[in-house]
Amino acid sequence: MTNGTAPSIKKKRSWSKWTIHLFPIPALIIYGMFVLYPIMAALSYSFFEFNGMSRGNFVGLQNFLTLFTKEPYGSMFWNAFKHNGIYFIIQMVVMNGLAFFLAFIIYKRIRGSEFFKAAFFLPRVLSVIVVGFLWKLILNPNYGTVNVLLEKLGLESLQRAWLGDPDTALIVIILVNCWFGIGFGVLIFLAGFQGISSELIEAARLDGAKGFKMLSRIYLPLMIPSIMIMGVLTFIQSFEAFELIYAMQGSMGEPYYSTDTLAVFFYxxxxxxxxxxxxxxxxxxxxxxxxxxxxxxxxxxxxLRVMNKKDVEM
Structure with missing residues (x-):
């Protein structure tokens, strides 16, 4: 009896080992269809000319040369690249700076911190398209909340067409994106603060560290991994910026390409x-x-390589 059941048990175990490897297959198929294939297709298409939607002759690097050297493509490319750079810098300073500060306040368990944790993340629940159209109404020069509020406060001189002025349009869109994304940054930084050893903080306090000295010499160095993570995510998001700009300004990067980015130019x-x-x-x-x-x-x-080196040093 025992000898007869032993081979069957071994077969069941070997079959169970193989079935475990079958579970990732649906996810891999979906990933291949919607991620890998579009990437490979875009790479191959860049070496061909197109007649409408039909692929034409192989042109090698001609599309790349046209993009960088032929006008107006070249000037449009570098104009969009500059805007992506501005996008990244402002988000790093404003969004991540505020997120770090707010996360620190919540970490210190100031009264009402749990409410603020939910309030800061709430905009992230909304669709980017919804956020874009909502702020487009708020910033409307005729009946928008911002200009109406400035009029009520007697600050009519500050009223303007926020999205119609090339000097303010890009900055306003970036600040809206900061409002939208600050909650995610708060959660990342808060997780970093909560991961700091309480024994280390207590030892620093016994050594006399407090206030700004505690923040700059203890908390900040220990938060470098979280800061690097947010830096990488912010960089990727800044150079892929499309949905919010498209919702608020359309595909032309209006006004006068002042809000154009590489993703909008690609579209x-x-x-x-x-x-x-x-x-x-x-x-x-x-x-x-x-x-x-x-x-x-x-x-x-x-x-990521720099971040790994920092982790090793710490």
Whole structure:
């Protein structure tokens, strides 16, 4: 009896080991269809010319040369790249700075901190498109809440067409994105604060560290991993900025391309009207997407390598 059941038990065990490896297959298929295939397709399309939606002749690096050297593509590319850089810098300073400060306040368990934790994250629950249209109404120059409030306060001189002025449009959109994303940063930094050993904090207090000295010499160095994580995520999000700009300003980066970014420029090239930049070209759009992907990949790899070195040193 025992001898007869032993082989069957071994077969069941071996079969169970194989079935475990089958569970990731559906996820891998979906990942391949919606992530890997589009990346590979965009890379291949960048080496071909297109006649409308049909692929034409192989042109090698011609699409890349056109993107960087032929006008108005070149100037539009660097204009959009500059805006992505501004996007990243402001978000790092404003959004992550405020998120760090708010997370520290919640960590210190100030009265009402639990309510503020939920309140700061609440905008993140909304769709980006909804946020864009909501703030577009709030910033309307005629009946928007911002200009109406300024009028009530007697500050009519500060009223303006916030999204219609090239000097303010990009800054306003970035600040709206900071309002939208600050809750996520608060959660990341709060997790970092809560991961700090209480014994280490108590030892620092016994040594006389308090106030700003405690924050700058104890908390800040120990929060470097969380800061680096938020830096990487902010960098990726800044150079992929599209939905909020599209919802608030459309695909032309209005006014006068002052809110144009690389992702918006890509959409305009590959799918939408590109007006001054010539006719729509999937090949040029794919070349731009390939450059953007490689740039983000290289910079993110460098950030992660630096972050790993910091972890080893600590």
């Amino acid at each position: 305009r090239l590959a799918f939408g009207s590109s007006t001054a930049a010539g006719s729509t070209s999937i090949g040029l759009g794919s070349a731009l997407a390939t450059c953007l992907f490689c740039f983000i990949l290289i910079c993110t790899s460098v950030f």
